[in-house]
Amino acid sequence: MRAVDHRQHVPAGGALAAGQYFDAEAEAEIRTLAEALYHRADWCWAQDGGETVTHGWTPEQGFLKYRWEGYDEALLLYVLGLGSPTHPLPESSYRAWTTTFRWEHCYGYDYLYAGPLFIHQLSHAWIDFRGVQDAFMRSKGSDYFENSRRATFVHQRYAVDNPRGFEGYGEHCWGITASEGPGPSTLKLNGIERRFEGYVGRGVPYGPDDGTLAPWSVAASLPFAPEIVRPAISFCIHQAKLKAANAYGFKAAFNPTHPGTSGNAFGWWVSPWHFGLNEGPVVLMIENDRSGLLWRLMRSCPYIRSGLQRAGFEGGWLNEFDRERVRDA
Secondary structure (H helix, E strand, O other), rough: OOOOOOOHHHHHHHHHHHHHHOHHHHHHHHHHHHHHHHHOOOOOOOOOOOOOOOEEEEOOEEEEOEEEEOOOHHHHHHHHHHHHHHHHHOHHHHHHHHHOOOOOEOEEEEEEEOOOHHHOOOHHHOOOOOOOHHHHHHHHOHHHHHHHHHHHHHHHHHHHOOOOOOOOOOOOOOOEEOOOOOOOOOOEEEEEEEEOOOOOOOOHHHOOOOOOOOOOHOOOOOOOHHHHHHHHHHHHHHHOOOOOOOOOOOOOOOOOOOOOOOOOOOOOOOOOOHOOOOOHHHHHHHHHHHHHHHHHHOOHHHHHHHHHHHHOOHHHHHHHHHHHHHHOO
């Protein structure tokens, strides 16, 4: 796969999940195509001679200068790359990635830091990280699922603390992530000059933060912390009315500090858009919370298991699956 998009791991995960779901004899072509797409990806080439994986490649400019480094949604990417039966990443690539992590203490929680909430969600839409640990998480006595739970609470605590004094932030109104915003613009509101951004990777606790919240990012955290997510979803639906007359769920983002356009129904800025990239994690994570369907499908995928094992993951369902396989042999 020579024309590489920096998010190729997301459709690759979806293709493998579809291949696991459509398991009837008459559906063999779906499985064949899913595996063919995955097998084509040349993960070693995507390293461009380095240890970590580059963000992408274009015919016009070649490899992008950025790499998948620091904790991010590339957890799924590296597992897929390590599990490839055709062009696998070396195990050293995963170790190089984890050396770029930042472990922090924030709002009473020790956790692997990443600012935007989506980073703590996207890989988990496909892989069940409960109870399975790599060397990094073993050294911290945690796992990536627990880490996402802690990050979710950090986001809520940040909104309650509200250090920048934005309107609306609170116990049931939070969720800062990469999202569209009302800017770029600067407005003077209540005597305070506020800078509003367009689409940026907003994050907690270091920002950027301009008062823009993304309700979809709250819903996608449902499996991690249902006790705080469910009340926040209820707030968005019943009090903020962010789902009213919206056929596709929540709008992409809203900002209670920004006045929005004159005469708008909300009294603040609300995005006019829906994005499939936002809606997808919401649907998948609601289903994982409800039934664990996606997690079960991917547990049965040999490439995911191989990638996890080559990354050094042990414990939990991964060990149980191996014991069941030996027992059935």
